[in-house]
Amino acid sequence: MYAVLTKDGFISRPYLEPLGAKSANATKLQSAVKQVAALRKVK
Amino acid sequence: MTVSRRQYDQNVFINCPFDSEYTPIFEAIVFAVADCGFRPLCARERMNSGQVGLDKITELIRDSRYSIHDLSRTEPDEQYSLPRFNMPLELGIALGCIRFGAGRQRQKTVLILDRKRFRYHKFVSDIAGQDISEHLNRPAQAVEAVRNWLRTESQLTDIPGAEYIMRRYRRFKSELPEIAKLAKLNHKRLTFPDYSWTVVQWLEDAKRAAAEA
Numbered sequence: 591m592y593a594v595l596t597k598d599g600f601i602s603r604p605y606l607e608p609l610g611a612k613s614a615n616a617t618k619l620q621s622a623v624k625q626v627a628a629l630r631k632v633k
Numbered sequence: 634m635t636v637s638r639r640q641y642d643q644n645v646f647i648n649c650p651f652d653s654e655y656t657p658i659f660e661a662i663v664f665a666v667a668d669c670g671f672r673p674l675c676a677r678e679r680m681n682s683g684q685v686g687l688d689k690i691t692e693l694i695r696d697s698r699y700s701i702h703d704l705s706r707t708e709p710d711e712q713y714s715l716p717r718f719n720m721p722l723e724l725g726i727a728l729g730c731i732r733f734g735a736g737r738q739r740q741k742t743v744l745i746l747d748r749k750r751f752r753y754h755k756f757v758s759d760i761a762g763q764d765i766s767e768h769l770n771r772p773a774q775a776v777e778a779v780r781n782w783l784r785t786e787s788q789l790t791d792i793p794g795a796e797y798i799m800r801r802y803r804r805f806k807s808e809l810p811e812i813a814k815l816a817k818l819n820h821k822r823l824t825f826p827d828y829s830w831t832v833v834q835w836l837e838d839a840k841r842a843a844a845e846a
């Protein structure tokens with residue numbers, strides 16, 4: 591399979607979520623990742 | 634229940650020491666596996682806990698085309714003056730699948746890690762001929778070894794370079810305390826499901842942000 595990276599060096603495919611039971615804190619962590627990313631943008 | 638063929642080809646079982654000294658290498662390996670587009674699996678439900686049944690481990694090996702086995706802990710422990718044999722045992726199970734298994738089990742590929750590349754000659758010389766890499770107890774070395782192995786074995790053409798992965802990993806590590814704090818968790822005590830979930834969310838978010846910039 592021939593695939594290329596994005597211009598920033600990321601894979602074009604989606605990143606793979608863990609199998610099995612989802613982290614009990616998944617929603618909280620997802621929201622926290624977004625908040626920290628938003629703060630990074632402001633800086 | 635076994636996983637689909639597609640999931641099997643995406644799964645990477647990480648078989649490594651549980652001690653806190655190893656945690657920086659473990660966390661870097663998990664990040665590298667995810668950043669290369671694979672799914673890290675680990676018997677650890679918690680970063681600092683120990684006992685996991687052999688059934689669980691054999692299931693994870695069965696369900697993973699790729700497995701990483703770190704043999705760097707060969708020293709006798711302080712309590713019993715005996716080395717831990719779990720990692721070589723689990724490597725043996727994976728090698729047994731390759732030799733005696735059926736169908737996709739024979740297509741497994743293993744990466745053996747140690748502190749120094751040829752140290753294994755002194756304690757498990759029968760594995761000569763396998764893919765053995767050294768990490769020198771450095772996360773960056775481990776990331777490079779894992780990345781190069783996945784690139785070679787998967788033949789995927791979109792595996793990022795080790796320097797890209799490490800640059801992102803350093804950013805992730807610098808942001809992880811704040812992420813954990815906002816989620817009312819301690820970044821030093823994240824469970825494996827919490828840690829691996831956060832890695833995936835962070836990578837997706839970083840990719841999106843880079844595309845929008």
